Amino acid sequence: MNKNLKVSKNIIIDTSADKLWKVLTDPEIIKVYLYGTQTITDWQLGSPIVFQGEYQGNLYKDKGNVLENIRNQILSYDYWSGFSGLSDSPENYAEVTYSIQKLCKNQVRFTWSQIGYANEEGQKHSENGLSSMLEQIKNLAEEL
Numbered sequence: 001m002n003k004n005l006k007v008s009k010n011i012i013i014d015t016s017a018d019k020l021w022k023v024l025t026d027p028e029i030i031k032v033y034l035y036g037t038q039t040i041t042d043w044q045l046g047s048p049i050v051f052q053g054e055y056q057g058n059l060y061k062d063k064g065n066v067l068e069n070i071r072n073q074i075l076s077y078d079y080w081s082g083f084s085g086l087s088d089s090p091e092n093y094a095e096v097t098y099s100i101q102k103l104c105k106n107q108v109r110f111t112w113s114q115i116g117y118a119n120e121e122g123q124k125h126s127e128n129g130l131s132s133m134l135e136q137i138k139n140l141a142e143e144l
Contacts, residue, residue: 001084001092001116005123008113010099011134015141017072017100017108023141024075024098033136045069049077064093074099084118092118110137 013020023029027039034051041049045066052061064079078093086092094116101109112134117123 001086001094001118003116005117005120006113006115007117007123007126007130008111009130009134010109010111011138012103013108013110013138013141014106015108015144016106017102019144020100020108020110020137020141021072022144023137029140032140033133041066043069043075049079051079055083063088064096067095068097072100072102079114084122086118110134110141 023033025043030039031037035053035055037051037053039049039051041047043049043066045068047066049064049066050061051063052059054060060082062079062081062083064077066075066077068074068076074097076095076097078095080086080088080093082088084092094114097111097113097115099111099113101111103109112130114126117126
């Protein structure tokens, strides 16, 4: 896992931090912007997190652990994906962080970041799909 490979992008969303938090943590809503992925976790600090589903005809079951959870502010987890081609060992886990910054009563800045990719191809794949995912998150949060 190359920890020097990083992706980070933010978007302004016209919603409350609480509504955005729901979009980021409710498994039924996560399915909408993560291509049908089933997310299994209780989001408690140290708890396991599993992402499973089917992508381009391939079943997957990726996993990690919740590293930080400050409601309506920050959510972070480490993450290993079978798609990375790397073995399931601690040095091959990426770190994903969701940050919410309240700008005013009904507006927030949401930042999605990942540190660590198996290679530049994986990093580019994230960069290419990130804007679309953030727009979906924005739309869902503004509709709540």
